[in-house]
Amino acid sequence: MNDPQKGPVFTDIVLEVFKLGGLLVSEGDHMGEEYGITSARWKVLGALSLAGKPQTVPQIARSMGLTRQAVQRLVDAMREDELLCFQNNPDHKRAKLICLSALGETVFSKLSEKQSGWAMECSTGITKAELETTLSVLKRISESFER
Amino acid sequence: MNDPQKGPVFTDIVLEVFKLGGLLVSEGDHMGEEYGITSARWKVLGALSLAGKPQTVPQIARSMGLTRQAVQRLVDAMREDELLCFQNNPDHKRAKLICLSALGETVFSKLSEKQSGWAMECSTGITKAELETTLSVLKRISESFER
DNA sequence: CTTGTTTTGACAACATGTTGACATAATGAG
DNA sequence: CTCATTATGTCAACATGTTGTCAAAACAAG
Numbered sequence: 001m002n003d004p005q006k007g008p009v010f011t012d013i014v015l016e017v018f019k020l021g022g023l024l025v026s027e028g029d030h031m032g033e034e035y036g037i038t039s040a041r042w043k044v045l046g047a048l049s050l051a052g053k054p055q056t057v058p059q060i061a062r063s064m065g066l067t068r069q070a071v072q073r074l075v076d077a078m079r080e081d082e083l084l085c086f087q088n089n090p091d092h093k094r095a096k097l098i099c100l101s102a103l104g105e106t107v108f109s110k111l112s113e114k115q116s117g118w119a120m121e122c123s124t125g126i127t128k129a130e131l132e133t134t135l136s137v138l139k140r141i142s143e144s145f146e147r
Numbered sequence: 148m149n150d151p152q153k154g155p156v157f158t159d160i161v162l163e164v165f166k167l168g169g170l171l172v173s174e175g176d177h178m179g180e181e182y183g184i185t186s187a188r189w190k191v192l193g194a195l196s197l198a199g200k201p202q203t204v205p206q207i208a209r210s211m212g213l214t215r216q217a218v219q220r221l222v223d224a225m226r227e228d229e230l231l232c233f234q235n236n237p238d239h240k241r242a243k244l245i246c247l248s249a250l251g252e253t254v255f256s257k258l259s260e261k262q263s264g265w266a267m268e269c270s271t272g273i274t275k276a277e278l279e280t281t282l283s284v285l286k287r288i289s290e291s292f293e294r
Numbered sequence: 295c296t297t298g299t300t301t302t303g304a305c306a307a308c309a310t311g312t313t314g315a316c317a318t319a320a321t322g323a324g
Numbered sequence: 325c326t327c328a329t330t331a332t333g334t335c336a337a338c339a340t341g342t343t344g345t346c347a348a349a350a351c352a353a354g
Contacts, residue, residue, distance in 0.1 A: 123157045133280045137277050
């Protein structure tokens with residue numbers, strides 16, 4: 001369990017995560033291209049859809065693990081593109097509620113369909129057990145940095 | 148093997164890779180802070196050290212999987228900071244050879260030491276077999292996008 | 295109610311990546 | 325050798341993230 005050879009393997013995983021992250025962003029950008037959407041915007045749609053109700057910018061930011069400033073910029077741009085709409089927040093004069101527009105919902109659901117087929121394709125040749133181990137390891141590593 | 152439940156697990160892995168990537172960059176930035184180095188610059192030092200001999204900017208870019216423009220900007224800034232030095236390339240008037248300065252080598256070796264201890268710490272609680280499965284899965288996914 | 299703290303939006307500066315465009319240097323085909 | 329192509333450095337615009345700062349709104353004590 002305390003095999004000193006674990007360090008180098010861990011290091012390789014780190015480098016692979018960097019590389020794969022870049023490749024996945026490109027894949028996401030490409031998938032969203034036909035809807036005029038990038039990976040970052042897709043994630044905002046996902047956060048809103050997951051929440052199931054309108055959210056403030058800081059709420060979205062916390063759920064995505066980004067700063068509120070980064071999310072604010074995305075949200076402002078996506079409102080320009082009619083993917084989102086703003087509602088007044090009865091509980092807070094400044095913090096507007098962000099919700100999916102009809103267009104936003106349509107785009108997100110089409111992307112979800114496309115993505116689920118893609119995910120199935122990508123996992124050919126990898127067993128479910130391997131995928132689950134991978135997810136579990138990545139989550140444990142993430143958690144170790146969050147505290 | 149063609150379990151339809153693999154898709155959702157794959158999707159979770161994708162999201163975890165995004166999240167972990169961000170966390171790892173922060174960790175790297177923090178580790179390099181005392182040497183005035185960021186994750187991106189660290190990777191340039193690593194590429195040069197791995198190559199074992201002076202490299203041109205496009206060579207470094209190809210080995211890192213980045214565009215030459217991105218690497219050029221890093222390299223120019225790192226030369227300002229005395230981490231790298233340029234040599235004339237006898238084979239090419241414009242494409243200068245980039246090499247580690249004495250400072251660059253020192254910083255990289257100190258960072259490597261620090262990083263290897265960190266990698267060992269991070270892998271406590273994870274078996275070597277789990278780490279190896281994870282690395283293998285990530286590599287297979289990466290490879291599927293490279294062609 | 296008043297006061298001190300936290301949350302939020304807005305703005306700016308920076309780091310790191312991308313793409314596109316341009317001129318020049320190197321190379322290869324004929 | 326000449327000419328078309330490729331490789332390189334440079335510059336600019338953009339996307340996405342960060343941090344820091346400021347003022348206004350919300351909130352929590354007292």
